[in-house]
Amino acid sequence: MRTLTLASFLLITLYGLVFPHTAIGAGGRLRADGPELVLSLDDGRVLRGDDLIGVRLVLAGPHGKTQVQIVGFAEDTTATGGPIPLYSLSVSASDGPSDNFCRPDSRGRHAGFPLPDGSGGFNFTCTSGAEGKCVLMGYRPWEIRDGVPMRDLHRACVHMLRADYGGDDRPTTRDGTSVDVFDRFGIQKSEKLDGMQFEAAWGPDGAVCVAHPRIAQNVTLERLAERHPRLADRLGPKSCSLEMMQPEPRALLFNHSFP
Known part of the structure; x- marks a missing residue:
């Protein structure tokens, strides 16, 4: 794949924020059809795409409720696997504009889309975040493909972008860091830049092995061994290489980075 420059991992996804089923003043039900918002009104109309501009919603999260409005709609036609609908939301403020x-992504877009949660609801993620980036790269957790664990691939991708080696929500990457991402299913293919080296293999629970930490100032191999005993014998280039990991079924996704 093309080399990615990572945006701030702290701003990637708004965890726990979900749309309620009823839109304010709409008298209907809101659902996600894959990454597309669909509003079915009580009068029988079904709103999608541009027709949703102007609709006000309530996001219910752990810190209370936030009222937002859909102010724009577009499609990312460059996304791997086909177009992804993008929604621009504005947050209503009682004491100001x-x-x-x-947050803006690398292309300057303030946009996002719903991610189905597998149980009938969904979270809203932004294109500036790891969850959104991984979907645009082709790892679509709502899709079912024979022999391709899409949900696990998406989880592995999120851990990889964050350099969350233990899969325990302790990211160690840094803004502006370039990585080359590829997987065993050919959704993304390696386009390694000169000087990049194999960093790690990844599964849905985090790294399967780590050859070198992406940002040595943020975490060392010794620290990873202390934090994550399951990785203790799979750290360093002698214990972690692409050749060693290709036969490993737990390793779904791989990456190169600059040492």
């Missing part, structure tokens, strides 16, 4: 719900 409205603000963008999403």
